[in-house]
Amino acid sequence: MSALRVAHDIPGRLRLRLPVGVSVEGLIDAVAAQPGVQACTWSPRTRSLLVVYRPDSASAAGLLETVARHTSLTVALDGESPPQASKPAEAGDTLARGVRDAARDLDHRVRRVTRGVVGLGGLLPTLLVFWAVGEVVRGRVRPLAWTSALWYAHGLFRDYVVERPQD
Numbered sequence: 001m002s003a004l005r006v007a008h009d010i011p012g013r014l015r016l017r018l019p020v021g022v023s024v025e026g027l028i029d030a031v032a033a034q035p036g037v038q039a040c041t042w043s044p045r046t047r048s049l050l051v052v053y054r055p056d057s058a059s060a061a062g063l064l065e066t067v068a069r070h071t072s073l074t075v076a077l078d079g080e081s082p083p084q085a086s087k088p089a090e091a092g093d094t095l096a097r098g099v100r101d102a103a104r105d106l107d108h109r110v111r112r113v114t115r116g117v118v119g120l121g122g123l124l125p126t127l128l129v130f131w132a133v134g135e136v137v138r139g140r141v142r143p144l145a146w147t148s149a150l151w152y153a154h155g156l157f158r159d160y161v162v163e164r165p166q167d
Contacts, residue, residue, distance in 0.1 A: 004073040006064065007048060008108075010116050011055040014063055018047050022071050030070045034058060099157065 007015040018024065024042055027049065032040045036057025041050045051063050068075055107120035118126075128147065135141060 004064070004068055004071065004075050006060075006075075008111060008116060009060050012053060013116060014051045014053070014060045016049045016051070016064070016067055018049065018071065018073070020047065022073060024049075024071070027067065027070050031063060031066055034063060034066055037063070096157075 003019070005017040007017050009015075028040045028042055031037060031049070031051055034053075036054040037051060038054060039050075039052040042048075043050070049067065053063065064075060067073075103120065110123055111119045128151075132147075
């Protein structure tokens, strides 16, 4: 069964992820017609619906109910993804899933602390740049063996393991 998932929810801003194959025809108009909604944007690339609203006039729960009713989807609880058809586990799937889930959890926590301003994908490179500049200023320029390995491992994991949303 397909489910609607809340990607993030902060007062005045709600991002929802919709599963592949769900029709979004008329969805933006239906959500935009709700009282307190200031903007509603659909991204087919990420299959996400961004709703900007006035928290004093609308609630995330009410908007979620409107989207669920319009799309005939259920709501995934606690940000969980809907159950998918099981497939045989391949070597490395368990490790990749564990790393991906840990990174997703950490990203969620960073976004909650920063109130959605920055996520892990923006914070980590920024911290590495500040660290590198500090090393140059202190005159401690040397080969960055472990950081380079970490950066390349991140790139390989991102490019070959992480699932990308389909349009």
